[in-house]
Amino acid sequence: MTVGKALPGAEMTPLCFIFLLISNTASVSTQFNGYNCDTTYHSRFPGERDISVYCGVQTITLKINFCPVLFSGYTVADLALNGHHGDAQCRGFINNNTFPTAVLFSIGLSTLEACGNSLVVSTAYGSNAYGNMSLVQIGNVSGFIDTPDPPTIISYLPGLLYKFSCSYPLEYLVNNSQLASSSAAVLVKDGNGTFVSTLSMLLYNDSMYNQPLSIPMAGLALKTRVFAAVKATNLDKRWNILMDYCYTTPSGNPNDELRYDLFFGCHKDPQTTVLENGKSQMGRFSFEVFRFVKHRHQKMSTVFLHCVTKLCRADDCILLMPICGRRRRRDEGVSLGYPPAASGNAIITAGPIITRSDETPASNSQLASSDSSQPMNPVTSALISGVVILGGISVSFFLLSLHLLQKSRRPSTAASGVWNPTFK
Numbered sequence: 001m002t003v004g005k006a007l008p009g010a011e012m013t014p015l016c017f018i019f020l021l022i023s024n025t026a027s028v029s030t031q032f033n034g035y036n037c038d039t040t041y042h043s044r045f046p047g048e049r050d051i052s053v054y055c056g057v058q059t060i061t062l063k064i065n066f067c068p069v070l071f072s073g074y075t076v077a078d079l080a081l082n083g084h085h086g087d088a089q090c091r092g093f094i095n096n097n098t099f100p101t102a103v104l105f106s107i108g109l110s111t112l113e114a115c116g117n118s119l120v121v122s123t124a125y126g127s128n129a130y131g132n133m134s135l136v137q138i139g140n141v142s143g144f145i146d147t148p149d150p151p152t153i154i155s156y157l158p159g160l161l162y163k164f165s166c167s168y169p170l171e172y173l174v175n176n177s178q179l180a181s182s183s184a185a186v187l188v189k190d191g192n193g194t195f196v197s198t199l200s201m202l203l204y205n206d207s208m209y210n211q212p213l214s215i216p217m218a219g220l221a222l223k224t225r226v227f228a229a230v231k232a233t234n235l236d237k238r239w240n241i242l243m244d245y246c247y248t249t250p251s252g253n254p255n256d257e258l259r260y261d262l263f264f265g266c267h268k269d270p271q272t273t274v275l276e277n278g279k280s281q282m283g284r285f286s287f288e289v290f291r292f293v294k295h296r297h298q299k300m301s302t303v304f305l306h307c308v309t310k311l312c313r314a315d316d317c318i319l320l321m322p323i324c325g326r327r328r329r330r331d332e333g334v335s336l337g338y339p340p341a342a343s344g345n346a347i348i349t350a351g352p353i354i355t356r357s358d359e360t361p362a363s364n365s366q367l368a369s370s371d372s373s374q375p376m377n378p379v380t381s382a383l384i385s386g387v388v389i390l391g392g393i394s395v396s397f398f399l400l401s402l403h404l405l406q407k408s409r410r411p412s413t414a415a416s417g418v419w420n421p422t423f424k
Contacts, residue, residue, distance in 0.1 A: 032070060035101040042067035042100060046160055051145075055166035060141065062105040062164055066094065069103070073157045076103055078147045082116035085148045090115035092145075105145065109168075111252040112302075117143040120298055140167045198233045199241070199309050201350045209284070219300045219356035223271075223288045226353060230283035230309055240317045242278040244345065245308040246285065250292045254306045254347045258294065262287055262305075266324035278317035283309065289355045296357075304351035 032039060042065075050065040069079065076094050084090035092103040112119050120140045142165035149159070203213035204227040213226060220226075230241055245264045249256035262272045263285070275284040291301035312320050 032067065035066065035070065035096060036099045037067035037070065037101060043071055044068055045072055045158055046162075051162040051164065053164045053166065055168070058109060060107040060109070060164075060166050062092070062107070062145065062162075064092070064103045064105075064145065064162060066101040066103045069160065072160060074147050074160065079103055079145055079160070080115075080148075081105060081107075081145055082143045083146060083148075084115050087115065107141070107143075112141055114251055114253045115143070117141055119302065138167050138169060140165055142166075199230060199311075199346050199348050200232075201228060201230045201305065201307055201348045203228055203305070203350050203353070207286070213353075215354050219354040220289050222290060222355055222357075224355075225286050225288050227286045228284070228305060228307075228350065230307055230348065232281060232311065237281075238314055239311050240278055240280055240314050241283045241309060242312045242317050242320055243274075243283040243285070243307050243309050247306055249304050249306065250294060250302055252304050252349060252351065254349055258292070260290075260292075265322045278312065278321055283307075289353055291355050291357055299357055301355050301357065302352040303355060304349060305353065306347055306349050308345050308347055310345050 032042070046065070046068040050068055052063040054061040054063070064079065066076065069076075076092060078085075079092055080087070081090040092105040095102045095104050107115070107117060118141070120142070142163070144164070145160075145162040147157075147160045149155075150157070205211040205213050207227055209227060209229055228246075230243055232239075232241055243263075246262045247259045247264075248262065249259045260269075261267065262269050263274055268274065269287065271288040271290075273286050275286065277283050277285070289303060292303070295301035310320075
């Protein structure tokens with residue numbers, strides 16, 4: 001018996017499988033080229049174990065296994081905090097000195113909401129700052145890291161999403177930020193050359209600007225008046241401070257799209273009072289604190305204060321201030337023949353100012369007057385009850401009398417008006 005030759009297709013099948021396996025391995029190896037990744041362990045899509053969260057005393061650090069991200073078809077530029085893919089500050093950076101290669105994100109506790117991170121305050125039973133067990137308020141910081149959606153209708157790449165959260169005692173978050181006040185250095189040119197001055201903004205409890213603002217653990221009550229002061233260093237008497245524009249945001253980012261203006265030019269919030277501006281080496285104003293509506297489901301709201309400030313020569317500051325009620329601004333400086341001397345603008349920030357919502361349901365007793373809220377005398381109560389009972393009995397007798405009176409009357413015929421003797 002002779003053995004027949006194998007079919008050509010049967011010989012090609014194992015060869016094709018081996019070639020496909022080698023090509024896939026080479027493709028993955030090329031994809032991981034330059035990074036500390038293992039094709040055996042990292043040729044997969046990301047999972048929950050690929051993110052590590054470190055809740056530090058100053059920053060929250062996020063560490064993501066970068067190899068599955070590469071395998072999924074993305075790069076480090078595709079990962080961003082809370083969908084802020086257009087903001088370079090919200091992206092991570094590669095650490096190729098570890099195995100596997102990781103992408104690191106760092107979130108400072110003083111700028112928690114800069115990239116859209118959420119701060120939710122809750123109450124739990126635990127140890128307070130003095131070591132005593134009591135109800136303490138917990139600030140939970142949470143957010144996510146994701147990849148952008150493609151501009152097309154469909155995509156063959158998986159969407160990546162990593163979630164994280166850290167919990168801190170709210171008192172620690174408030175004390176840690178310490179109502180941080182950013183400083184800005186401005187360069188000023190005058191006839192004697194140039195000099196650098198540092199601007200800063202501080203918050204106070206009182207109108208005398210003696211007591212620094214102190215925020216209770218429960219937050220400030222709404223409509224509490226806060227006093228702000230903008231100061232400068234390295235100034236002589238020729239220069240004053242001019243606040244052009246002051247506003248608030250729910251985050252520490254001065255460029256936050258959500259903002260509420262306190263004053264700008266001739267426009268001013270009704271609850272804001274500008275005490276001193278452009279007249280000395282200190283700018284002062286006050287305003288009543290509020291809450292941002294975006295924090296409606298939270299017990300507290302964070303408010304950051306920002307001011308666009310400049311230095312101006314004492315004689316020229318009045319020329320840079322608006323003439324309210326007219327269309328022309330004084331900062332044109334055309335009538336003087338020379339431009340007013342001033343520095344460039346600098347943005348300075350203070351906060352967070354933490355306010356509580358104070359949302360309490362109103363009951364009938366709360367809506368009543370002060371007289372009706374007092375407890376009723378027992379004698380008065382008994383007299384009122386007796387009057388009500390007697391009134392009810394009187395009404396009952398009256399109705400009964402009417403019924404008997406109507407029954408005693410005999411009906412008459414409509415045709416003759418004569419009593420019908422058969423109706424007895």
